Amino acid sequence: MRYIPTTPKERDRMLEVIGVRALDDLFADVPASVRLNRVLDLRPALRDAGVIAYLGELAAANGDADRLTCFLGAGAYDHFIPPAVWQLVTRGEFLSAYTPYQAEMMQGELQAGYEYQSMICELLAMDVANASMYDGASAVAEAAVMARDLTQRDRVVISRAVHPEYRQVLATYTKPLGIQLVDVAVEDGRTTADAVRKAVNDRTAAVVLQQPNFFGAIEDVRAIADVAHDAGALLVLASADPLAFGLLAPPGACEVDIFAGEGQAIGNPLNFGGPYLGIIATRQSFVRRMPGRLVGATVDADGKRGYVLTLQTREQHIRREKSTSNICTNEALNALAASVYLSLIGKDGARRVAELSLRKTHYLKERIAAIPGYAITHKGPTFHEFVVRTPRPAAMIAKRLAAEGFLAGMPLGRFYRGMANHLLVCVTESRTKDEMDRFADALARAGGKPRSRGRAMTPSARG
Amino acid sequence: MYPQDLKYSQEHEWAKLEDGLVRVGITKFAADKLSDIVYVELPKVGAELRFMQPFGVVESVKAASDLCAPISGTVVAVNEPLTQAPEGISADPHGAAWMIVVKPSALGELDQLMDASAYSKFIGEG
């Protein structure tokens, strides 16, 4: 029996001590009416080598970011992850540990959590961060509920430039609670203070923005925070890539009340969408309304520094139906990866990684702007993503580019009506000038007049 | 041990009538049961309270209890220092650790509360 060490002899001895005759007797309490009186109809068991071979086959059937050059972002980013990150994170001592309920035995995990909270606070210039949430989308939803509790208001104003999936998740969470969502239209790829001013009223609990926004544009968070605060509402700032704040004015410098973002970009692999890392950070005065686990520093019986889970009365295992959230399991390992990543890039690298991404993005933006038939959709400043107007449906362009070895970007028709000819393109520090040049050339070919079908579809091997 | 001039609720709050106003706190029993109190959240002056509805929260490390209003009315005073030093509650729950003063809107509600001997019995100390 794979992974079960008990021998038949040991089994019989144990049964005897228990006072039953057979394993089946241990299930005498299961009524006959609900017993499964057959063998499960599952795929046959594989040996280890068979599992590796079969999963290897499935993995090979995917076009991952090693096989294709990735210009796709839209909420999941191909930043380089130093090998040290996951070699450390997957040490069994971290990987196979549970939530640190017995603090004296789990100081490593707890200290790492405290350091994670500290690093997130530093990066965002916020007062406090929790130990993690599921992902960016659910963090935004939880932040909206938190804002409702803090303001005792029931209306949330959200920019349409917030990631469409975050908005969908927010809608799922808020609907049963009777929280009303109000969309704010976007002008030239950005949210304007005027539009927000028109959308808020005295029932507005929060204004939700994203920085950089889904289109890659940089929002004037400060100005919109002022509008929110004038209406007595909180400013909730989402982000799909907090590494941007190595260079951009951080949330804490923009009067943000609650930051709710996705931390995948900070040391976590693409993983086909998860597990990722939900981040929530807020003002000190709001900490008791915050969802999720928190690590705090304290001392032991000898006065020595140590760490514990704290302010647990907010949580479901104590407050039950009155808790700030039902969240229990979080994304501790992904938070640990973020800590190791932030330790490795450090103070200097935080700025460098953001600046490299920005500068390279600018290069590609100019290259693409010069390709006949293509145009840059929005005028304002962007971070590491921008929208390209394509001469043919963006999904078709992306398909063509895939055949040439590129993940070309996100066709926006799926999320925005009227944007079928728009492609969201991303450049991280990992992309090289050579890759960008080849990508621009391939876009030019794909955008030109359709040639004979056979030739256009010829895949070109990636060097 | 439970002062005769206070009235007591089943939720372990006490109420004391003082010149038409009602002072409110939690009982020694409740404070002891929570043991190390780490946090107390009280309403603001002007808040409207309804009889036996939550008006605040008191917490230890592993437990949280709603504070229930033993009287309806408007909050006219709050013991602010208590929120900064909640450990004081255990020291003098029936005196210095009062929580709020209420201008009652239905003074008759006090009659629904227990007197000291009934409360002592209620908590099994009588």
Next chain:
Amino acid sequence: MSPVKKDSTLIFERSTPGRRAHGLPELDVPEVPLSTLLPTGMVRGTPPALPEVSELDVVRHYTHLSHRNFSIDEGFYPLGSCTMKYNPKLHEEVARLSGFARLHPYAPDDLAQGALRLLWELGEELSEISGMDTVTFQPAAGAHGEMTGLLLIRAYFEARGEHQRTSIIVPDSAHGTNPATAAMVGYKVLTVRTDPRGNVDLQQLKSLMDDTVAGVMLTNPNTLGLFEEQIDEVSEIIHRYGGQMYMDGANFNAILGVTRPGDQGFDVMHYNLHKTFTTPHGGGGPGAGAVGIKQHLAPYLPTPVVSHADGRYFLDYDRPQSIGKVKAFWGNFGNLVRAYAYVRTLGAEGVRNVAEYAVLHANYVRARLKDTYNVKYDRICKHEFVADGTRQKARNGVTTRDIAKRVLDYGFHAPTVYFPLIVEESIMIEPTETESLDTLEEFIAAMIAIDKEAAENPELVKTAPHTTVVRRLDEVRAARQPDLRWQADR
């Protein structure tokens, strides 16, 4: 113990200005003034005070922290309700294949056929194991699955125009997530008590159930580690009034291949893949909380749904009655790869063996400890049992907390304590199927020894732990004066 092990230096405190660990690339495109790319008002003023350390500093720091941790790889972890079984190394290897780990969630379906196929096949396997009709993988963890499940129930009733159903029944033994979830989806919680045998109190259940109730959330086996012997009657009562049966799958490990929630009358359940299907807990997460449903709830599943036609797999977004999305993208895929590897390694027979041996081990430990520790509901248990420290507390004031802390000194993780709430001074023990008899014997011996210590030298137990890197920590101080982060100016 080496002095290094006692060191709790923060990585920030290892920082030296100017030191670097990163190998970021040089800029390989023409440099233009930053001000042409970004208005100055949008540029960060003060850099974040992140550590300035070398790569070796980072490696040593986190290796050191790992030494100050406890894990399954290190030792026995009888944490009830958490199913801390061995996490096979094979799973880590396959999860890190670049075709999975480096796959972008928005890779077009044509470039994600392997991943979608894995989701499809895992869905089929979990459906068969649970007797459900279909599975969604979107929820990130158990509580997230609970929320998804209740939203499905809610959507189902709304579609039927049954808006009067505003509450849901939850046993007094339930995980805290159950009532918390109910509140998050706008349901009022009605609590049903546990009867003297440890089952849901049927009489009270009957009196609570009517057509204003959406249904019941049950854990089966329940948090006492006991199978709900009257599950048929429970299902009959709930369904008679048109209610829905939700199963919290936290304890699914106990019944794999023996009985299926779908056959017990449950309409919807969540699976804790990070418990039953052994994806590693990672010190608190990530989990993976798939949800299985009966067909009548299928129209409401979160979008997209993995579908299959003409030998091709695709994400189906055309779900007009869907509850929407509960998480960006499709779920904690990395964990799903591991869960899949597990199911394929075990096969049907192996899956059933898991339940049989998890239950055998739990009953063995129960049989050996019940003379020393009170077991309030003493009958054949499933994968775990709930003992308590009431005898020890009555004898000389040694509490369950003290006993748990003393367990650490014996080199084991402590059992779950003070849960479920209906057992005073509870000690919930879940040994799992992957532990050997030798380990179980060592743990049993430790528990018996601790009882003896509690009687003869109570101070020793009351001041435990004595061998850990820190002694008992001051949680009151942590809560009164929250210190939640390091700050540069300290």
